[in-house]
Amino acid sequence: MEANATVALWIQYLILQVLSVTRLASSFGSDVDTWIAQYGMTRLGATAATTVETFISLSPTSTSAVVPVGAVVKTSDGTISFTVTEDTDNQYWSATAGGYVRAQGVSSITCPIECNTTGSVGNVSAGVINLLGTQISGIDTCTNLSAVSNGSDEETDSAVKSRMVLWFSSLSSATLDAVEASISGVASNLTYQVIQNETPDGLYRAGYFFATIDDGSGDVPDTTLTSVESAIEATRACGVETSTVRATVIAAVIVVPVSLAAGVELASVQTAVSSAITAYINALTVGGVCQYTTISSIALQSAGSLVTSVGVVTVNGVVADIGGSTGTVVRVTSVTVNDTDA
Known part of the structure; x- marks a missing residue:
């Protein structure tokens, strides 16, 4: 009897394993990838963070660069590296020089850079990318003036499942679900808002x-715009x-x-609070509202003891929410933490 009971439990376990991988909702890891592959779908990969870097000369009048x-x-700890990329629309670009030219007398120029490691690891705070990994004659230092937030990790199991539900809903095509499914399938770091019977100028047009769309950076590349347009065109x-x-x-x-x-330095609080608030705001979707009460809660939680x-937290100098209007997205410019007892 014990032997038969053991065999029955073993068979029951195998049945449960089979049932778990035959349904997407109960699958995980590689089983999710296998399940969606039946429909020609794949998990969206990680995207590399991009931003602009300011290259500075301390003696600009002596030479060009x-x-x-x-x-x-x-980055300042040397663990994350970024590479300068080509942007022919940049005002400092020179095809002849094969790079970005700092003319004599110009103290600084800005160039696009891309993280060498894909994923959210490239989402760093402003001023963190400040080491020259390549020595450049005529350039003494560098920095990123704004926080980086458009790097994203590989699509999670829950995100894949949500996208598959949207995809199945879109199979009738030419519907709002179809359009949203096509956009969400372009990249894992996109947020979007679809507005019907209205032009970008706010005029009614049947x-x-x-x-x-936004990719977390506030400045979506032309290539991404083109990819989204092509995806929508197909539906x-x-x-x-x-x-x-x-x-x-x-x-x-944000202030x-x-x-x-007692005994706490303001700098340590600034780092913790700024990082947490930046992560919250830069994760807001298109049309999302930035709530100042949420910022207060995040500041208190991140600072802890x-x-x-x-x-009272202020947003753009007032105590009020911002965002929430059609086609807009809120992104951090700066987060300042002040010591009220100083």
Whole structure:
């Protein structure tokens, strides 16, 4: 009897294993990839963070300089590296020089860079990318003036499942679900808002829709816009007009007053609070609202025992929410933490 019971339990276990991988909802890991592969779908890969880097000369009048494509810059701890990429629309670009030219007398230039490691590891705070990994004659130092937030990790199991539900809903095509499914399948770091019967200028126009997108950076590359447009084109109804535009960025300047605990340095609180608030705001979707009360909660949670209290947080100089309007996205410009007892 015990032997038969053991065999029965073993068979039951095998049945449960089979059932778990035959349904997407109960699958995980590689079983999710196998399940969606039946429909020609694949998990979206990680995307590399991109931003612009400022290259600075401390004696600009003495000589000019060229920042070549492929030059490497690193974070202050040396663990994350970025590479200068080509942008022919950049005002400093020179095809002849094969890079970005800092003319004599110009103290600094900005160039696009891309993280050498894909994923959210490249999402760093402003001022962190400040080491020259490649020595450049005529350039003494470098820095990123704004935080980086558009790097994303490989699509998670839950994200894949949500996208598959949206994809199945879109199979009738030429529907809102179809359009949203096509956009979400372009890249894992995209947020979007689809507006129907209205132009980007806010005018009523029947039979027209547009999609506003953002990749977390506030400045979506042309290649991504083109990819989204192509995806929408494959699903839109015949005769329906459409366009794809970048979301309008609402800059957020955050000021957080705090009372420090005894013996705590303001710099340590600034780092913790700034990173947490930046992560919250830069993760907001297109059309999302940035709530100042949420920022207060995040500041208190991230600071923990380092502060005794958090004062009234201001967003762009006022105590109010921002964002929430059609086609807009809120992104951090700066986060300042002030010591109210100083």
